Amino acid sequence: MEKTSDAIVAVGSVGKQKSAIRSKKSGFTNVTERIMKYIFTVCGITAVACVLMITIYMIISGAPAIGKIGITDFLFGDTWYAKKEQFGILPLILTSIFGTLGAIVIGVPIGLLTAVFLSELAPKALKNIVKPAVELLAGIPSVIYGLLGANLVKPLMYGLEEIIYANDPTHQFTGGANLASAIVVLAIMILPTIINISENAISAVPSEYREASYGLGATKIQTIFKVVIPAAKSGIASGVVLGVGRAIGEAMAIILVAGNSANMPELFSSVKFLTTGIVAEFPYSSGLHREALFAIGLVLFVFIMIINLILNGILKKGGKKEKTAKTAGKA
Amino acid sequence: MAKTTAKEVTNSLTRKRRRVSDIMLKVLIFLSSGIVVALTLGMIIYIVIKGTEGMSWNFLSTPAFSYPYENYGVLGNIINTFYLVLITLVVATPIGVGAAIYLTEYAKQGKLTRIIEFTTETLAGIPSIIYGLFGSVFFYNIFKVNYSLLTGALTLSIMVLPTIIRTTQEAIKTVPMGYREGSIGLGAPKWHMIRTVVLPSCIDGILTSVILSIGRIVGESAALIFTAGIAAEVGINSICDIFGKVMNQGGSLTVQLYQYAQRGGAEMKYAFSTALVLLVTVLIINICAKLVAYRIRRKRSV
Numbered sequence: 001m002e003k004t005s006d007a008i009v010a011v012g013s014v015g016k017q018k019s020a021i022r023s024k025k026s027g028f029t030n031v032t033e034r035i036m037k038y039i040f041t042v043c044g045i046t047a048v049a050c051v052l053m054i055t056i057y058m059i060i061s062g063a064p065a066i067g068k069i070g071i072t073d074f075l076f077g078d079t080w081y082a083k084k085e086q087f088g089i090l091p092l093i094l095t096s097i098f099g100t101l102g103a104i105v106i107g108v109p110i111g112l113l114t115a116v117f118l119s120e121l122a123p124k125a126l127k128n129i130v131k132p133a134v135e136l137l138a139g140i141p142s143v144i145y146g147l148l149g150a151n152l153v154k155p156l157m158y159g160l161e162e163i164i165y166a167n168d169p170t171h172q173f174t175g176g177a178n179l180a181s182a183i184v185v186l187a188i189m190i191l192p193t194i195i196n197i198s199e200n201a202i203s204a205v206p207s208e209y210r211e212a213s214y215g216l217g218a219t220k221i222q223t224i225f226k227v228v229i230p231a232a233k234s235g236i237a238s239g240v241v242l243g244v245g246r247a248i249g250e251a252m253a254i255i256l257v258a259g260n261s262a263n264m265p266e267l268f269s270s271v272k273f274l275t276t277g278i279v280a281e282f283p284y285s286s287g288l289h290r291e292a293l294f295a296i297g298l299v300l301f302v303f304i305m306i307i308n309l310i311l312n313g314i315l316k317k318g319g320k321k322e323k324t325a326k327t328a329g330k331a
Numbered sequence: 332m333a334k335t336t337a338k339e340v341t342n343s344l345t346r347k348r349r350r351v352s353d354i355m356l357k358v359l360i361f362l363s364s365g366i367v368v369a370l371t372l373g374m375i376i377y378i379v380i381k382g383t384e385g386m387s388w389n390f391l392s393t394p395a396f397s398y399p400y401e402n403y404g405v406l407g408n409i410i411n412t413f414y415l416v417l418i419t420l421v422v423a424t425p426i427g428v429g430a431a432i433y434l435t436e437y438a439k440q441g442k443l444t445r446i447i448e449f450t451t452e453t454l455a456g457i458p459s460i461i462y463g464l465f466g467s468v469f470f471y472n473i474f475k476v477n478y479s480l481l482t483g484a485l486t487l488s489i490m491v492l493p494t495i496i497r498t499t500q501e502a503i504k505t506v507p508m509g510y511r512e513g514s515i516g517l518g519a520p521k522w523h524m525i526r527t528v529v530l531p532s533c534i535d536g537i538l539t540s541v542i543l544s545i546g547r548i549v550g551e552s553a554a555l556i557f558t559a560g561i562a563a564e565v566g567i568n569s570i571c572d573i574f575g576k577v578m579n580q581g582g583s584l585t586v587q588l589y590q591y592a593q594r595g596g597a598e599m600k601y602a603f604s605t606a607l608v609l610l611v612t613v614l615i616i617n618i619c620a621k622l623v624a625y626r627i628r629r630k631r632s633v
Contacts, residue, residue: 029520029523030520032522033520033521033522033523036521036522036525037437037521037522039429040429040430040432040433040436040437041433041437042429043425043426043427043428043429043430043432043433044429044430044433044434044437044438044443044447045447046426046430046492047430047447047450047451047454047492047493047496048446048447048450050450050454050489050492051450051453051454053465053469054457054461054462054465054489057465057468057469058461058464058465061464061468109363110363110366110367111363113359113360113362113363113364114360114363114364114367116360117360117361117363117364118364121357121360122364126364129368130364130367130368132617133367133368133371133372134367134371135617136371136375136613136614136617137367137370137371139546139550139613139616139617140374140550140610140613141549141550141551141552141585141609141613142550142552142553143550143552143585143588143589143592143606144374144378144588144606144609144610146589146592147588147592147602147603147606148374148377148378150592151381151599152377188370191367191370195367219350219353220353221352221353221356221357222353225356242456245456245458246458248458249457249458249459249460249461250458251458251459251460251553252552252553252585252589256592256593275458275460275553278460278464279460279553279556282556282557283556293464294464294468297460297461297464300458300460300461301457301461304456304457304458304461305453307456308452308453308456311452311456312449312452
């Protein structure tokens with residue numbers, strides 16, 4: 001890549017000399033050239049500027065509330081009760097973490113196995129059914145997941161709740177609006193992310209690895225699970241991390257199924273996520289309450305940034321490994 | 332111990348115990364894929380069945396909550412969504428394509444490129460609710476309007492930027508080096524080369540990025556509730572209103588769906604009808620993306 005861009009620069013400078021030789025028109029061309037270069041540079045920097053602005057604004061609007069409430073009271077306080085100005089978000093943080101973990105535990109195995117199916121086992125006819133299904137799943141808006149969750153998953157989980165807590169008079173029935181329902185919806189939502197990224201990673205494993213494994217007498221399934229998946233490890237890991245990012249930041253899909261009371265996370269209790277807390281309370285909030293919601297946004301933002309850094313680390317490591325593998329192959 | 336025969340060696344390689352685990356894993360793999368397909372099909376069928384109940388010409392041609400007050404429709408929301416798509420694309424496409432051109436044609440590999448690429452990844456990872464919070468504060472400071480379609484669209488522009496940058500970048504990278512060298516060898520300056528050689532050869536890629544962005548815009552909700560608002564009326568009575576509308580608040584289809592679903596009860600069936608409208612839109616977008624991808628593949632093979 002470096003070489004080719006150097007080549008262009010070299011060729012470009014030759015082009016410049018030539019255009020300098022040319023007549024009157026070249027003055028105009030030169031100006032356009034320079035202006036266009038500035039415009040493209042500005043476009044390129046826009047993404048950086050946006051991230052900076054978002055970071056600055058999230059800190060400006062989130063930090064004051066944390067200062068007023070006190071950082072330990074805010075992060076580790078176990079009561080969120082806006083009317084009494086009690087803003088402890090520990091239940092929300094834990095709910096988001098457990099909800100995401102639950103979604104990963106259900107979604108990753110199904111997603112990974114489907115990716116294996118698509119890249120290693122599927123006959124063309126079946127692939128032509130599964131692949132579009134995954135693409136469609138990825139395109140379905142998150143509110144529709146929420147709508148379906150409220151109409152299909154909630155009753156299902158209520159049934160389960162009734163069976164499990166039939167003899168427990170102390171249990172507060174949630175009508176299915178609980179953490180378990182939210183986990184199911186999130187697990188389905190992250191499937192396309194996991195499937196697509198894992199499939200790419202698995203397809204990128206060189207066929208020599210498979211052939212070597214077959215040559216040693218391993219069966220197809222053994223090859224997949226002992227050779228191909230370990231070789232695609234970093235790609236699959238980045239898929240999982242992306243899935244975590246998607247699950248922890250999702251709001252609209254789970255707001256109708258999570259129940260929205262700030263309880264400590266339990267599978268069958270009504271819970272409030274970091275995201276659903278913001279969506280549910282933002283419209284009617286004011287004063288310190290609204291500032292506290294922005295502070296929740298800041299906490300979420302920090303989570304996402306950490307996830308991004310982890311992802312970046314994985315990709316860098318994976319890239320390095322690939323490079324060394326390639327150079328080794330050349331030598 | 333007797334000497335190992337060739338047959339025993341083969342046996343040891345394909346022992347029965349292994350085969351059983353093979354079959355089990357295979358069953359699991361097929362089961363998982365089956366679940367994915369069943370989920371997708373089930374969701375679509377369910378939405379189609381429940382959605383047709385409240386679907387009517389009246390539903391599509393009147394705005395929600397208009398006179399008579401108990402009216403359920405989505406016309407206003409369809410128009411709002413259209414506005415959001417249009418403004419977002421007008422703002423984000425040039426910037427995104429420009430950034431992609433900068434990264435592939437102008438930038439030297441170095442710190443700045445790495446920072447731009449990292450921040451693009453970061454933008455792609457930020458959840459839409461954060462965009463909503465940011466947009467509501469940032470653009471309020473600029474426009475001094477709490478909710479407006481313009482605020483919503485500008486927020487979405489930042490959100491779809493990574494999609495456009497990355498997809499266009501991929502497309503530009505596939506333009507053969509020889510094309511560029513040929514153009515520059517003939518004395519064309521860089522911008523001229525980009526305009527006449529690079530951009531025309533990757534126009535399909537740019538189109539793909541636009542289609543993908545439309546999909547994201549149409550499906551977005553969390554970033555819009557706090558920025559574009561929830562109003563459902565059409566709000567166009569004169570020609571001036573066509574442009575004036577951008578400063579008014581306007582809820583998209585997704586936001587209206589959320590409102591119907593939140594109220595529940597009798598309005599749930601209108602939530603499903605809205606979902607059906609969204610689903611059909613998403614399907615059309617998917618098919619368009621497929622067609623463009625097919626065109627690209629055919630062109631490459633020629």
